[in-house]
Amino acid sequence: QMPRGNLETIHHRALVLAQLRKWLDSLKFKDVFECMRKLRINLNLIYDHNPKVFLENTELFLKQIDSINYINLFLTELKEEDTTKTMYPCPSSTASKPATPGTGGKKVDIVCDALRTTMESLDPQKYCLCILTAHVKKTTPELETALQKVHELRVNPPSEANTVSAEEALKYLLFLVNVNELYEHSLGTYDFDLVLMVAEKSQKDPKEYLPFLNMLKTLEPNYQRYTIDKHLKRYKKALHHLSKCGEEHFTEALNLVKDQRLYSEALELYPADSPQYKVLSVAYAEYLVEHQQAEQAGLLLWRCGETARALQAFVSCTSWRHALAVATQIPLPAEELALLARDLAEKLIELRRHTEAALLLEQYAKDCEEAISALIVGAAWEEALRLVYLYNRQDIIETNVKPALLEAHSTQMSFLESQKALFTRHKNRLAVVREMKEKARLELLDEDGPDCPDAELFSEASSVMTGSHLGSKYSRSNSRISARSSKNRRKAEGKKHSLKEGSPFEDVALLHALTQIIHVVDKMREEVHSLLKALVLFQYDKQACSLQQDYSEILQLIETAIPEIWHEGLQQTQTPVTGPNSTANSIMASFHQQRLSSVSQADSEALSPPKMRSSVKWKLCILK
Amino acid sequence: QMPRGNLETIHHRALVLAQLRKWLDSLKFKDVFECMRKLRINLNLIYDHNPKVFLENTELFLKQIDSINYINLFLTELKEEDTTKTMYPCPSSTASKPATPGTGGKKVDIVCDALRTTMESLDPQKYCLCILTAHVKKTTPELETALQKVHELRVNPPSEANTVSAEEALKYLLFLVNVNELYEHSLGTYDFDLVLMVAEKSQKDPKEYLPFLNMLKTLEPNYQRYTIDKHLKRYKKALHHLSKCGEEHFTEALNLVKDQRLYSEALELYPADSPQYKVLSVAYAEYLVEHQQAEQAGLLLWRCGETARALQAFVSCTSWRHALAVATQIPLPAEELALLARDLAEKLIELRRHTEAALLLEQYAKDCEEAISALIVGAAWEEALRLVYLYNRQDIIETNVKPALLEAHSTQMSFLESQKALFTRHKNRLAVVREMKEKARLELLDEDGPDCPDAELFSEASSVMTGSHLGSKYSRSNSRISARSSKNRRKAEGKKHSLKEGSPFEDVALLHALTQIIHVVDKMREEVHSLLKALVLFQYDKQACSLQQDYSEILQLIETAIPEIWHEGLQQTQTPVTGPNSTANSIMASFHQQRLSSVSQADSEALSPPKMRSSVKWKLCILK
Structure with a gap:
């Protein structure tokens, strides 16, 4: 017999993985977990080995593991990567693994949500910290929900013993998340108790945050929330709250809309017949005209009754049907209408849209000669003849x-x-x-x-x-065509x-x-x-x-x-x-x-x- | 020594062809010709071997051969086929042969024309029969020209001895061409001397042709030619001559035009302002309408002043612009014009041409409501709004x-x-x-x-x-789609x-x-x-x-x-x-x-x- 040595502690990884797979298939999560922890095998494999089976057996998993720390360890180690494909590829049956159930979604989010739901149904107080971890570990951390849960613990401290206090929970959160981030998000709940709780735990100087918090407390609730949202750069929410603050704050709202280009959002916040809606529409239209969207600007102006401005916008983009509709609605005096028609017709002829130009000249400028001339230039022979006979101007045929x-x-x-x-x-x-x-x-x-x-x-x-x-x-640079516009x-x-x-x-x-x-x-x-x-x-x-x-x-x-x-x-x-x-x-x-x-x-x-x-x-x- | 036998008269074709090619390259046409004739090699090879060289040396060829019979033999043996590609492919240098000169054209025609031109310049009397052969052997035999030449011989018999007489020439022609064909073509020259000459040589019974010829002689020259052309089924020529016979024959001309569908040709024969032109146009238009070309019928009718019929034609093919132009030219009374516009608009709506329908309804039927309705059905929203405001009918927006x-x-x-x-x-x-x-x-x-x-x-x-x-x-016949029209x-x-x-x-x-x-x-x-x-x-x-x-x-x-x-x-x-x-x-x-x-x-x-x-x-x- 050979002398015994350290050999027995050396494990061949392939053999270990084979064993782990067997255990996972027979749902022996406890054995798996301890073995993996000991041999430093990535815990993601527990899920990756067979996502479907894992998601169907979350309760069994939680009960077998039965350790807050272990569960937190598992949650914090979750990564988007599929370890069966990267670190631990299975030698046989590569294609046999069924596709991830559900409509895709991110793996981390799926596991966090699945475990959290199970924990909440099993024993929310016992699993308190794990639930917080599940919130925080999501791809976009649900910090506010986590904070809200801490706040609840504070307001209604659990009666039973051995449960986590608000204090402990907050400490744990601060261990997981950067304190400043947590502070910002606590502000975002608009709950000053929560804010103070976080602030106190943080290393922040009370001289820094107290004046701001006190100032906030003096404000009208909606304006208070607006101020917080703005501070947190949540401009859409800020606008939403500001819009509830009454007319005296409308100028501020308008500036916010212009600064942050929240025009569409703003229009949804005011009734279509309000003066604010009109002001916002005009501002939006100005912005659109600047950005080569004059036609859409015209539509916005027209529908809120700003006909003169709408006309201008439509003319600027040769949206001639709309322009004339607005012009007749205003109504423009006959001579001005005729002038407008001539202007538009000129533009249309430049764009080689002769038939449309002719319609303008004929019907609005009442100038059949010019109309026929436009049609002839545009080679619209049939339409030209129709007008020739309609206006009894057969002389034009010869000339x-x-x-x-x-x-x-x-x-x-x-x-x-x-x-x-x-x-x-x-x-x-x-x-x-x-x-x-x-x-x-x-x-x-x-x-x-x-x-x-x-x-x-x-x-x-x-x-x-x-x-x-x-x-x-040969050089290929002899092409001298320069792309002037994206169209070209x-x-x-x-x-x-x-x-x-x-x-x-x-x-x-x-x-x-x-x-x-x-x-x-x-x-x-x-x-x-x-x-x-x-x-x-x-x-x-x-x-x-x-x-x-x-x-x-x-x-x-x-x-x-x-x-x-x-x-x-x-x-x-x-x-x-x-x-x-x-x-x-x-x-x-x-x-x-x-x-x-x-x-x-x-x-x-x-x-x-x-x-x-x-x-x-x-x-x-x-x-x- | 072996006994001598027939062996020396057996020629290996490849060797012979090689020799012929050498001779041809050195322009020894005489040797070539006699060898080929003796060994029954297709004479086309003389040209095919090198078309360019042959065409450049036609005079040499004729002079070397120097036999009317041989030349005729060569001409009659000409075929479109290229013997260097079919019967006698050259073993070496397959691609070296230069392309046929000139703009393509048919080989037989090229050779006939080339030789004939040379013969005519050398000695037209000597080569008389060969020239006739060259005319007759063309892809479309030039029988009339050949006949004309025979006729000239008869009218101006050559003074020199040893020249061909008209008699002999005609005999030779009859040997080359079917007698009836020659008779028909002689008629086509409108030259009764020539006709009689051919007829006499033929086996035809004078009782058969004399009455017809005598009848023809009594006719006015143009009508005479028309009668001959018609007899020869040369309808275009017939129409041409008939059109010169005056108004009393116009009905006959019209019938000929209708029977033979010679409308376009007929219109070219009468001045555009003549009554005949109008009658022909109407007839043509009727024909075109029957053949689903109503718009073109309308154009023909309109330009000759048949406005009512033109209107009908334009309406039938929904050529609405032309229809309205004609209608206003007539001019149609206001109510009828409105009705016409409504009819056309209905058709256009069926064709999903709503914008055009709306124009008719608005401008000719003066019915803005119907016009707007058509535009709405056609989803032409901008145009609909333009009319709504133009006619101040904002109520339609809501309704x-x-x-x-x-x-x-x-x-x-x-x-x-x-x-x-x-x-x-x-x-x-x-x-x-x-x-x-x-x-x-x-x-x-x-x-x-x-x-x-x-x-x-x-x-x-x-x-x-x-x-x-x-x-x-599986059977592929399960497609049940039947192609109803060529469009589908x-x-x-x-x-x-x-x-x-x-x-x-x-x-x-x-x-x-x-x-x-x-x-x-x-x-x-x-x-x-x-x-x-x-x-x-x-x-x-x-x-x-x-x-x-x-x-x-x-x-x-x-x-x-x-x-x-x-x-x-x-x-x-x-x-x-x-x-x-x-x-x-x-x-x-x-x-x-x-x-x-x-x-x-x-x-x-x-x-x-x-x-x-x-x-x-x-x-x-x-x-x-």
Whole structure:
């Protein structure tokens, strides 16, 4: 026999954990707890091993442990981490553990609440300190509830012996929580007894806190609470209490609202027909206008009767329907209304919203000529004609409509011409770039292909030099587009690759440019259709024919080109390179290599073929 | 020594072709031609070997051959096929051949025209028959030109000896072309001498053709040509000649136009201000209305002054702007105009074009109440309010606007609820279906994987049983959607896979359904924004808040789900199954197998993630 030594106190952790799991499965919490404590194993495992079983057996747990200190120890050691995954992974059956019950929630909170509820139902006095711990340990500590419980102990001291006194409880709390924090939270209960109790226990100088507390005591209750809330930076609560303090404090409330931007909250605290509501609305509106939300400002002003200000807000954001509604409600004198309409119409024309501008000019400024002119500029031919006949101004057809039609025709023709040329140029260049890249790719595969010792290694190395990365040695900073506003940022993102010949990602840039052209051309269907009809109506059949033919041709060109440009292998990776000499490694290498040439989100959009709205019929069958 | 035999007359084709190519390269056409003729090698090779060189040396070719018969032989043997690609592929340098010069065009036409031009410049009389052959052999034989040349020979017989007579030329033509065809074409020249010449040579009975020719001779020239054109079924030419025959023949012309649907052509033949133009326009319009092109009919009628009919046409297709323009031009009495406006408004409301309906009701029917009501039904809140204030009818706000707002709110809320539920259900089901398929795929690979003798075979076999084809044993006819109109066809196509659990392609069907929901929900941005503003305006802040929150939630839900549903490996094929046991064959098998589960065009659309219009801002910042 070997001599006995210290060996028996050395425990193999795996064996220990196996034993602990067995015990946990048979609900031997006492054995588990003592063993863990002795061997310094993280107590979280008790819960983590099987959360469901633990939560179903909290009472058994508490009764087996049966020690305030041990329970407090367990509670204070709780962490969000799942120890079965980090410190003590179970070797077998990794996936067998059922998911945590309940709707997620945080583990610490779940355990604290479960144990606290059980303790409160078993014996709240016995478990007093544990209950306090459970409150304090939550992810957002419930200090006020804990303080409230201490306060209750003080007001109604428990009659039985062996129970915890308010004194002891407070001491324990101060042991768990920073004293200043506890003091602040005691203030938050608005309970001066509690505050004094905490303050006395703390190391604070009474000269510091007594004057403040005494001042508070002189205040009207709501204003007192407001003052405390403000002191604690609980501004929403502060506003709530201040709003109950009557009109004399309204200016203070308004300042608080402005300082803390509590506009929405403030509006809920005052009746909609009160003068305060109106003042708050105006303040909110001012804030909104400053922050580019004039339309919402207008809504707030209008609904509280501040029509003049509302009008201003609506005009500033060209919310013309609302502006005119308010203007007629005020009501604005006829001349002013007409002026307003002209102003708004001008803005709308700048925004290329000609039909709306025309409505304003026609109905509010009573100027049918200007209205028709706006419609002609906006190529709203049908609506222009409707007004021409409505106001019996057929003379305008000869003087304005017909010349505008012919001009629109020639503009469209030359635009189509330029788009067609650009499209063809980009398409041809893309074919060239692709051929170059494919050649470079195959050359590289030829060099290292079949005998490559490590496919993984190879693919990583190659990605730097081939595929879309070909030529990434050139600087990528030659894109000079500056994203002026957030609105333009997306656009700019699409353009970040340069179209310059030989630039890296030139193929992606070309795809972007082609997509852009396709969208622009496809978008013209409605406009072309309407122009064709107007041309036919005024016997410009020859012009209509040429436009129809040209547009038809470019659409046809694009439709034929789309499957060529966005060929099948573009989104799906291409078939791996195989052949008589290929090996598993060489195939995987070519596969990986293609995957690594994958590109960013914006780029991958360019990789999917743009959709044409072929359901939008624009052709006139009467034109050949 | 071996006895000599027939061996020397046997030629190895490859050797012969090599020799021919050498000769062709050194432009020895004579040698080439005779060799080819003797060994029955297709003469097309002379051109196909190098089209550019041949076209540049036509004169040399003609001079070397120097035989009318040989040239004719060459011309008649011409075929569209490229013999260097089909019959006589060149073993070396397959890609070295330069592309055919010129803008494509058909080979036969190119050669015929090239040779003919050269012959005409060299000696038109000598090559007379060859020139005729070149005309006749073109893809669309130029019979009339050939006939014309024969006719010239007859009128101006060549003075020199040894030249071809008209007689001989005609005989030769009849040898190349069917006699009836030639007779018809001779008629088409309107030249009776020529017709008689051909007719005499033909086997036709003079009793058959003479009366017809004599009758034709009595006619006025244009009418004569019309009669011939009609006889030859050349209706466009017929119409052209008939239009020159004066008013008394207009009815005949109109009937021809109607029979042959030559409306566009006819309109070009008459001045726009003529009565015939108007009659033709009316006829065309009737035809267009019958063929569901009422708007274009309306345009034709309006421009020729047929306002009443134009009005009818515009009304029938709800082209309301044009309808009202015509109506005011007529001008319709006020009451009738109001009635017309109401009719059109009703149609527009059916088409859910409420804003346009409101304009009609307001401006033409002078009924602001109905107009506002239409706007409320169409949820055009801003426009409704504009009219409410314009007509000083604030009472409508309480009676109609507010109840409608609250109803719209609850409708939207429950719609969002239902979409959310459906989306979640489909998404969860998709996860289940995918897991099942992946399991089936891996099981199959496990079975036959590494030792599979023929990857190609394996992949084909497996495609029947796995991947997206899992369960294809079920009938696919359970889709009960019938494509009613071509407009719905695309939609129906997307729905062709059944959502029924366990149906084949259930995953694709689920993707389609999810895409559909996403589009519907994303489309609501504008409507929700406008409703939110209206709710806020009338102090329904609570309702606005709940709507904003619910809509925000479902958008968030979708945005989070999109990358899960359309994960990276969906469009690109997934990574091939690899591992320590994998071989080149097994990898390729898994790769092929994935590719074979690729689906139709409509399905592949479902495979790309739908785009959300996140640039459309709909939230109100004043709502929490």
